Amino acid sequence: MKIALDAMGGDHAPAAAVHAAVWAARDFKLTVQLVGRPQAIEAELAKHQTAGLNLPIIPASEVIEMHEHPATAVKNKKDASMVVAIELLKTKASDAFVSAGNSGGVLAAALFGLGRIKGIKRPALSVIFPNESPHGFCFLLDVGANTDARPEFLLQFALMGYHYASQVLNIPNPRVGLLSTGEEEDKGSMLVQEVTPLLKVSNLNFVGNVEGKDIPAGLADVVVTDGFTGNVFIKGAEGVASMIVKALEREIKARPLAAAGALLVRPAFRALKAKLDYREYGGGPLLGVNGVVIIAHGRSDAYAIRNAIRVAKQAAEKNIVGVIEQGLNEAKSQRDNEAMTQRVSEAD
Amino acid sequence: MKIALDAMGGDHAPAAAVHAAVWAARDFKLTVQLVGRPQAIEAELAKHQTAGLNLPIIPASEVIEMHEHPATAVKNKKDASMVVAIELLKTKASDAFVSAGNSGGVLAAALFGLGRIKGIKRPALSVIFPNESPHGFCFLLDVGANTDARPEFLLQFALMGYHYASQVLNIPNPRVGLLSTGEEEDKGSMLVQEVTPLLKVSNLNFVGNVEGKDIPAGLADVVVTDGFTGNVFIKGAEGVASMIVKALEREIKARPLAAAGALLVRPAFRALKAKLDYREYGGGPLLGVNGVVIIAHGRSDAYAIRNAIRVAKQAAEKNIVGVIEQGLNEAKSQRDNEAMTQRVSEAD
Numbered sequence: 001m002k003i004a005l006d007a008m009g010g011d012h013a014p015a016a017a018v019h020a021a022v023w024a025a026r027d028f029k030l031t032v033q034l035v036g037r038p039q040a041i042e043a044e045l046a047k048h049q050t051a052g053l054n055l056p057i058i059p060a061s062e063v064i065e066m067h068e069h070p071a072t073a074v075k076n077k078k079d080a081s082m083v084v085a086i087e088l089l090k091t092k093a094s095d096a097f098v099s100a101g102n103s104g105g106v107l108a109a110a111l112f113g114l115g116r117i118k119g120i121k122r123p124a125l126s127v128i129f130p131n132e133s134p135h136g137f138c139f140l141l142d143v144g145a146n147t148d149a150r151p152e153f154l155l156q157f158a159l160m161g162y163h164y165a166s167q168v169l170n171i172p173n174p175r176v177g178l179l180s181t182g183e184e185e186d187k188g189s190m191l192v193q194e195v196t197p198l199l200k201v202s203n204l205n206f207v208g209n210v211e212g213k214d215i216p217a218g219l220a221d222v223v224v225t226d227g228f229t230g231n232v233f234i235k236g237a238e239g240v241a242s243m244i245v246k247a248l249e250r251e252i253k254a255r256p257l258a259a260a261g262a263l264l265v266r267p268a269f270r271a272l273k274a275k276l277d278y279r280e281y282g283g284g285p286l287l288g289v290n291g292v293v294i295i296a297h298g299r300s301d302a303y304a305i306r307n308a309i310r311v312a313k314q315a316a317e318k319n320i321v322g323v324i325e326q327g328l329n330e331a332k333s334q335r336d337n338e339a340m341t342q343r344v345s346e347a348d
Numbered sequence: 349m350k351i352a353l354d355a356m357g358g359d360h361a362p363a364a365a366v367h368a369a370v371w372a373a374r375d376f377k378l379t380v381q382l383v384g385r386p387q388a389i390e391a392e393l394a395k396h397q398t399a400g401l402n403l404p405i406i407p408a409s410e411v412i413e414m415h416e417h418p419a420t421a422v423k424n425k426k427d428a429s430m431v432v433a434i435e436l437l438k439t440k441a442s443d444a445f446v447s448a449g450n451s452g453g454v455l456a457a458a459l460f461g462l463g464r465i466k467g468i469k470r471p472a473l474s475v476i477f478p479n480e481s482p483h484g485f486c487f488l489l490d491v492g493a494n495t496d497a498r499p500e501f502l503l504q505f506a507l508m509g510y511h512y513a514s515q516v517l518n519i520p521n522p523r524v525g526l527l528s529t530g531e532e533e534d535k536g537s538m539l540v541q542e543v544t545p546l547l548k549v550s551n552l553n554f555v556g557n558v559e560g561k562d563i564p565a566g567l568a569d570v571v572v573t574d575g576f577t578g579n580v581f582i583k584g585a586e587g588v589a590s591m592i593v594k595a596l597e598r599e600i601k602a603r604p605l606a607a608a609g610a611l612l613v614r615p616a617f618r619a620l621k622a623k624l625d626y627r628e629y630g631g632g633p634l635l636g637v638n639g640v641v642i643i644a645h646g647r648s649d650a651y652a653i654r655n656a657i658r659v660a661k662q663a664a665e666k667n668i669v670g671v672i673e674q675g676l677n678e679a680k681s682q683r684d685n686e687a688m689t690q691r692v693s694e695a696d
Contacts, residue, residue: 067532069534130591131591132591132594132595144529147529147535147536147537147538147540148537148538179580181492181495181575181576181579181580181583184415186417187495188495188576189495189496189576190495190496192495192576211579211580211583212579212580212581212582212583212584212585212586212587213583213584213586213587213590214587215584215587216584216587216588216590216591217587217590217591225580227529228529228536228537228540228577229576229577229580231529231559231560232527232529232559232560232573232577232580232581233560233580233581233584234560235529235559235560235561236560236561236563236564236581236584236585236588237560237584237585237588238560238561239560239561239562239563239564239565240564240584240585240588240589241588241592242561242564242565243478243479243480243564243565244589244592244620244624246480247480247620247623247624248616248617248620251615251616251617251619251620252613252616254616255615255616257612257615258612258613258614258615258616260609260612261608261609261610261611261612261613262609262612262613262616263609264605264606264608264609264610264612265600265606265609265610265613266606267599267603267605267606268596268599268600268602268603268606268610269596269599271599272592272595272596272599275595276592276595
């Protein structure tokens with residue numbers, strides 16, 4: 001299996017990306033194609049033991065920076081690392097693509113280069129979010145691809161999330177929840193109130209509307225929302241977790257006895273941090289485009305990108321594009337059958 | 349000063365409300381009017397020392413339950429505690445009203461009974477949210493009154509939040525931020541992109557668009573958003589904090605040495621909990637209605653409701669309705685002046 005990696009993407013590129021490629025190539029027995037500026041990549045590769053590993057360099061002379069306007073940058077920089085990598089995916093020279101770069105840029109490059117899966121109206125950006133359920137996480141989408149959404153988009157996000165969670169994340173018949181301001185159907189925005197009836201008649205395992213606090217509590221395995229709300233939610237959660245950790249450290253430092261106790265508590269802190277660490281999951285798939293594209297956090301270090309490569313491998317092995325296509329066909333059959341049943345019963 | 353308290357509102361009513369009334373009447377030298385079923389209130393009052401305290405009972409035979417549809421319940425239950433209390437406020441028999449009951453019900457009762465401040469298009473529900481800034485909190489609105497908002501609503505939320513933060517919360521020239529998915533002006537929903545230019549030309553201290561993580565980080569003193577996003581954000585933050593605390597307790601319990609250390613760390617934990625405790629702030633004002641209405645969390649205990657009564661007292665003392673009216677007038681003068689200047693310069 002060949003995974004294309006955006007060697008120039010992310011706050012710590014190219015060092016973190018190249019380190020991650022070496023690590024993943026060794027641990028997961030993969031070919032990792034390093035896409036970017038050859039000189040910069042070679043300089044980083046020289047710092048690692050790479051004997052026996054498959055780490056080809058695919059030259060790309062341009063870089064789309066974090067602050068650039070995604071669509072404009074993708075149009076103007078034809079030789080940008082993410083544009084070149086998407087071309088590899090399109091020509092089947094790669095099985096999947098991983099980037100910690102400008103996520104809007106990856107979205108734009110994927111939409112221009114790969115297009116959408118037939119029948120999918122909008123792709124969605126997703127994340128694995130830790131929760132208190134037995135498997136310890138849920139799958140949340142959209143977290144930023146569509147800041148304004150229509151009801152039919154959210155229905156398709158639910159479909160894509162359901163099949164990804166069951167096929168790739170191995171959650172049998174995952175519970176699908178729609179993010180709202182209360183569990184009652186008359187609560188929530190107009191968008192939510194239009195989506196709820198669509199989900200209720202779907203053959204997805206819709207368990208109802210969930211609130212913000214229900215996501216960490218683990219009331220649903222797949223949580224569906226628009227990209228604006230999802231983005232605010234995950235960044236808010238990140239900020240709250242960071243504030244709590246900092247405040248606790250400050251309170252401990254201010255108390256000599258507590259500081260002594262903290263040494264004993266440290267292993268418990270470490271276990272907690274590992275549980276909450278976004279780096280364990282590495283990245284979330286951009287679902288709905290015609291290929292396996294994994295987007296990692298811009299702040300990713302080598303460990304996070306290594307894990308994003310693992311996610312890419314799993315998603316490619318399970319053929320997520322095919323899984324979504326099949327899910328769409330099943331939903332269509334269900335609707336056709338129901339329409340047929342209705343016509344028959346009306347004719348009776 | 350007379351504060352009307354919904355004795356029947358909240359998960360722990362009437363016990364928590366009556367206890368809170370006794371506590372607040374003593375600590376803040378107030379008259380607290382207990383609105384609700386006299387027998388239930390008297391039974392609770394009998395459990396406390398109330399000699400010398402002003403705790404009149406205002407009879408109201410009905411209760412709006414947490415699960416009821418707000419507008420319908422308010423219309424049908426004319427003798428509900430929150431409806432009767434709003435009437436007290438309207439007739440100036442009370443200076444402020446506090447409820448931990450069905451927040452949609454309080455909103456509906458306030459809109460029907462008091463109406464909006466002249467010129468205000470929609471009221472907003474607000475909360476004090478802890479952050480890492482020197483004063484330790486920011487003011488966030490709307491958190492649920494308007495699940496679908498228009499640009500002019502958000503501009504007014506900013507105006508109300510700015511004046512509340514400066515006049516009641518004593519933050520000089522508070523920094524106003526608009527919640528979005530990135531600080532760049534081309535990011536965010538269509539709503540955000542329409543509001544940004546309105547805020548830029550306002551005389552509020554607009555510091556730009558902020559992300560979810562910037563709220564706990566303290567990048568703005570007043571954070572403005574629609575009621576859907578704000579509601580998901582605060583409930584999400586609550587859920588994440590709860591998940592972190594539970595997970596840490598679990599990890600500590602699993603390790604005997606850590607459990608010993610935890611005893612020493614406990615004072616630091618307590619300090620952290622106090623910092624994050626929503627009960628310290630008690631409740632948030634429903635801004636934009638024609639009276640002082642404070643909404644407390646449904647789960648409030650006596651301490652939280654006691655503090656909500658303190659917030660009500662401060663808001664009434666500072667005359668928030670008058671402060672908002674003045675803010676509206678100033679904004680209007682600014683616009684008139686600018687229009688005049690523009691006409692003059694066009695005539696030149």
